[in-house]
Amino acid sequence: MSIILNNISKSYDKVKALDDISFEVKPGELFGLIGPDGAGKTTLFRILTTLLIQDEGSASVAGYDVLKHYKDIRNHVGYMPGRFSLYQDLTVEENLNFFATIFGTTIAENYELIKDIYVQIEPFKNRRAGKLSGGMKQKLALCCALIHKPKVLFLDEPTTGVDPVSRKEFWEMLKRLQQKDITILVSTPYMDEAELCDRIALISDGKILEINTPEAIRTLFPKKIYKVRTSQIYQLIMDLRSYPETHSAYPFGEYLHFTPKTASFVAEDLEKYLIQREHRDIEVMETVATIEDTFMDLSRANELVNR
Amino acid sequence: MKKENVIQVENLTKMFGDFTAVKNISFEVGRGEVFGFLGANGAGKTTAMKMLIGISKPTHGKATVAGYDVLTHAEKVKRNIGYMSQRFSLYNDLTIKENIVFFGGIYGLSSSTIKEKSQTLINELGLHDKANSLVGSLPLGWKQKVAFSVALLHNPKIIFLDEPTGGVDPITRRQFWEMIYREASKGVTIFVTTHYMDEAEYCDRVSIMVAGKIEALDTPKNLKGQFQVDSMNKVFLKLARNIE
Incomplete structure (x- = not known):
């Protein structure tokens, strides 16, 4: 299993952000976390990317425990947070170089993986990231999350506030990445995007309502x-x-x-x-x-x- | 009976240096109409909307909103419209009641009117036990419903909604649209942007902006007929893809 969660709970003060969450994501799977703002999706991502420690339960990513082997996880996962978090005053190319260097690799070494996406922003490689359009920022952030060839990719609401055309292109990119043996956990508030996942978990108020294939979920009604x-x-x-x-x-x-x-x-x-x-x-x-x-x-x- | 127009736009244009963000757009919106203003990111929607609400001056062209010219009577325009967006709506560190009092005051309502209106608003939204909670502690969907009601405090003729439902859960999103329908049925004109194409279907008429121009404007039904597809999502994809 690429991702395993066992009875994960997390509270902030009195608010229970995650309540006894358990599920597994298979290697190479495109798994969707579907739920509205405030459902607990970001908290879950932060626990799996070792940025936050759960109150209860255990979780592992790419075979590493999130508490005991957090450093290994950081080397093997890519994370694209919901808020744009690249360096606004570095250029496109500088940002990408920076992330490659941090992970001890080079753009050339993993170029094959990002090529599809990078060619779309390459004409602007000398532009500062802060000056890019929303769609281009998103593509750059995805390139930076992929540059060290992660085993698991975490995408937190990559398409929120994005228009339907760019959303469609983004999902086409994800499908191509999946072909390259990367496990993808993606969250979205758009229910139509759920249809494009292999399996989905519906999440609301910190609880999992259901986990299954999109088709099986529809027939549950x-x-x-x-x-x-x-x-x-x-x-x-x-x-x-x-x-x-x-x-x-x-x-x-x-x-x-x-x-x-x-x-x-x-x-x-x-x-x-x-x-x-x-x-x-x-x-x-x-x-x-x-x-x-x-x-x-x-x-x-x-x-x-x-x- | 001829419909009264509350928004009238003729050849409206906005340039930033050499870049034309909005190119010669023209349209009308009638009283009580739910008008969907769609377009890809960067198509010029926000720029156009800013001109209509009187906070950005057109480079060329003319727009009349609620009977006032946006260039010469921007302050009158602002008094006669409501506005809410996903980014800015209410103050998170004020309570619901405090927000109502604050915005009521800004719109120059008397304290007795504010008192009465805040009672009605809290009743209608069923928020009695939350009236003294900080807005920041509310779920997003509730915030947006309160923000919508607050934007209506001064009885505007038109309300401008900039992606009011982004990220909101499906049930609350629909409750929000019921509030929109309710106001429209009272004669308030709704001017709304959204990235949810199912919401585009809820509008009486929809315009789609591509690269600064309005490339399509009609009822959802007619647009689907014109492009020979079965959903607004497909209309949108067809238009925006073709232009590229």
């Missing part, structure tokens, strides 16, 4: 789900809220996703109700759950348990 649309979206939300059969109703793109309370629900009843409420252009269709549906259902259930 326990209820029927319908997409509903009328010409009056806001009124529709309000009317579904007061509909007795509603378990949940959330906006999902141009539709609302509606789940009924009972298995005996029939779409015609809802249509009748909406006609009665003077909706027009009514569409009610059964659909399949997305990862986001599952995430919301699980985190709702989790909240109910905690109350």
Whole structure:
């Protein structure tokens, strides 16, 4: 196993940031940690990269224990934190050289690994890192995290605040890196990116809600789900809220996703109700759950348990 | 009935030295409309938005917001709009109540109005037990909901939202959009940027900026038809890729 976590917990004062987290990541796997801001993702990354010590539990990365062999871990992992943390007043090339030297290697030695990404920023190699665009900064940070040919790569929200085009390119880069035998643990708040991982862990309030392949997670959704649309979206939300059969109703793109309370629900009843409420252009269709549906259902259930 | 326009933009341009960040953009936004302002990072969205909220002067062109010219009446514009962004919204080391009082004061509301409004706001958000907590201690999603309400304190005609939901959990993100719909149904115009393409689908109309220009502007439905794809995400990818 590339990464092993056994019952990891961590608190800051009274806040439990991580609560009894256990999972494993296989060698060469692209593993996604999916959850919103404040779920505990960064704390988990900091423990695995030996920057923070857990209160309870044990963890190992690339075969090294995070407490006993932290120095070995630092030599064998690459870490790209959520906040841009390269030297703003060094140039692109100077930053890369700096990180290569620290790890006792050279750009030339591992050029093959970063080539794909580096060629995109090479035209700007004499520009200071602080003057790069967001997308280019991100590519430089990835190059710096890879320059010592790590066995495991940790990427903490690499695509937050990044536009859909750059996000897509970034994920294509990750897929290519995976081909080069690097294990990747990546976190993201974007549920659509979860689909691109081999396996994902859904995390919320410091707890793991579920771990599985994206496909298996989608099929976990326990209820029927319908997409509903009328010409009056806001009124529709309000009317579904007061509909007795509603378990949940959330906006999902141009539709609302509606789940009924009972298995005996029939779409015609809802249509009748909406006609009665003077909706027009009514569409009610059964659909399949997305990862986001599952995430919301699980985190709702989790909240109910905690109350 | 002809829709009343609350934002009117004609050939708006902003240059920084030789670089044209915003090139001749023109569009209108109607009262109560939810208008999505999309574009890749660096496409010029923030620059354009800064001109519309009266904090950056256009190089050429004209924009009228809430009935006032952004160049000649920037202060009037600021009084008649609300603004919130992901980066700056509230003071983390003030409590929710203190933030409300602070922003209410800035907008020149009387103390009785502030008192009344803060009660309503706290009630609506169900935050009774949190009213005296520091904003910094709230989860991001809650912060953003409070920030949205605070930006509405002075009853603006238009509210500008700059990536209000980045990193927010999926349930809260949707609650946030319900608040947006609620305000729009009351006649408040919503001008919103986002990187979540499912949120683009929630807008009445969407514009997509590429390299300083508006390359597409229509309802999500028509845009999908025009580009012959089934989602706004694909519209976005097609547009931004083609230009490159």
